[in-house]
Each structure stands twice: as structure tokens, then as C-alpha cells.
Amino acid sequence: MENISGVINIYKEKGFTSHDVVNIVRKKLGKIKTGHTGTLDPDAMGVLPICIGKATKLSEYIASSIKEYKAIVTLGKTTTTQDSSGDIIEEKLVNCSREDIKNVVSKFKGEIMQTPPMYSAIKINGKKLYELAREGKEIERKQRKITIHNIEINRFIDNENFEITVLCSKGTYIRTLCNDIGKSLGCGAYMSYLLRTRTGNFYLDNAIKLEDIDRVLENNNIKDIMIPMEQVLSDYNKFIVTKNGNKFLYNGNKISFNYIQNKKDLKQNEKIIIYDEDNNLIGIYVVLIDCIKPLTMLI
Secondary structure: OOOOOEEEEEEEOOOOOHHHHHHHHHHHOOOOOEEEOOOOOOOOEEEEEEEEHHHHHHHHHHHOOOEEEEEEEEEOEEEOOOEOOOOEEEEOOOOOOHHHHHHHHHOOOEEEEEOOOOOOOOEEOOEEHHHHHHOOOOOOOOOEEEEEEEEEEEEEOOOOEEEEEEEEOOOOOHHHHHHHHHHHHOOOEEEEEEEEEEEOOEEHHHOEOHHHHHHHHHOOOHHHOOEOHHHHOOOOEEEEEOHHHHHHHHOOOOEEHHHEOOHHHOOOOOEEEEEOOOOOEEEEEEEOOOEEEEEEEOO
């Protein structure tokens, strides 16, 4: 296959790990360099952008973008993993009203502190937390600041189950959010369903299933599902380097403002995308006091 770069917006189905999806896509495309943009648990479904070729350098940028999820909170039970895959460790009667639930859920909106779950891939002293959890160990974890931009109750399914939509920052554990809602209500809770509907500019509506890639490849139309790097970076302001600045550009050097077109629009500390004089995407830069510095080269 030709040397291609871009991002495929995959709909991850239940039962696959994020690494499974990466390996399947890599195999389908002929072992080209491939990477994902933030894990989804095997039981979770939804948007999982897969970066191809040079676009693998964009993985961290996509992974750090805003996320949206739909989840079902199941009240009255607490599990070891905070989701339905774990063992039940406590059961309580559910005596809270729907008004109580609405009031508690609304309190999680904004900047909050969250303790990562033991069943997570976070490393402490070189060992992943879930490895320690499987050994029956629990260690102290530092709380992390996350942002819940919005949280809404979509519907009450019955007295013990309700569905929420959450718009949140990178690093948010939705199962921990469900667990914490249960704690606040006094009856415990776990996450019984999770669907990621958005990662940055990638949405569920235009995500494709793994099986659909074969059909696209049969027709040699891979570019129909490959989102170009320029489109992925469309939220970044674009600047073009003059001809005299090209030698600095191609060598990955800092570039003086004197070699940048429309330099008056540069804002200090802003991350921008840089093109050469012929309108070829070169990389992501950060604006300093009198120059721009490369962060990620895309050539």
C-alpha cells in the first residue's frame, strides 16, 4: 500500500481492547505504522480514532482533547472494578428519589478531584495499577484534577438505573464518576454501560466499524475514510513561512518572526501549525517571545 498518513475514526465494538483494534487496522493496511488515541476498556464501545503513518505523531494531541460519553449508572451495588466486569463487594437498598439523584449528579459539574481506580493502566513505581489489583493489592493513589464540562441525565430507566451524558477532560474515568455518584447518594453504584460518542473533532456519527475497512480496501478507496492531518488540526491557527525561512523550517530549527507571513497574528505561548511557502504542512510549533519553536515535526 502507498505511503499514507491520516486518521481513521473507528467505532470500537464490545469485546475488543484498544490494542486489538490497532493491530487489526495495521494488519489490514499492510503493517503500516499505527497507533490509538486513548484507550477504551474492552466492555466499552464507541469512538476510537486510529492514527496512520506520520499522523501517529498526533496521537497525544487527539488523546488530550475533550471527550463525550453516554453511560448507565446502576445504583445499589459497588464492584471491584467500578463497572460490570468486576465482583460485587457491597449491596445497599436504593432509597433516593429522582430529585435526589438530579441534585447529586449536578454537583459533579466543573473542576473536581478524582482518585484513579485500581483497575487502570496508570503506572506507579513502574507497575500498572491493574497488575497490583489482580494481586489483591490496593495502594494509595493521588487525586487528580479533572473537568466535567457538562453532565446531564438523559433518562431514568428504572429505580436503579439511569443514563447520563458526560462531556469531560482528558484523564476522566467515567466508571469512577459513576462510583462517586453512588457514594454521594449513599447507596453505591457502578457503571454498567459505556459509549464514547466524541473525541475532539471525531464523532460517533461518522465512525466506521472494523468490518467496513475491508469493503473500502476492496474498492481501493482508503482515502475515503482517511481524515487528513490538516483536517485533524483544523482548530489550530495556520501560519506560512517565507522562502528565506525554509532552510530553518526543514532542519527543525526555531524560526524568527521575520520569516513568518502574517506574523502580526502570532500570540505568545499559542500552539500553531506551520506550512512552508508551497503550502505543505510541516509541523506543530509553539510561539515564543520572538520566534516559534517546533513541538512536533510532521514531515
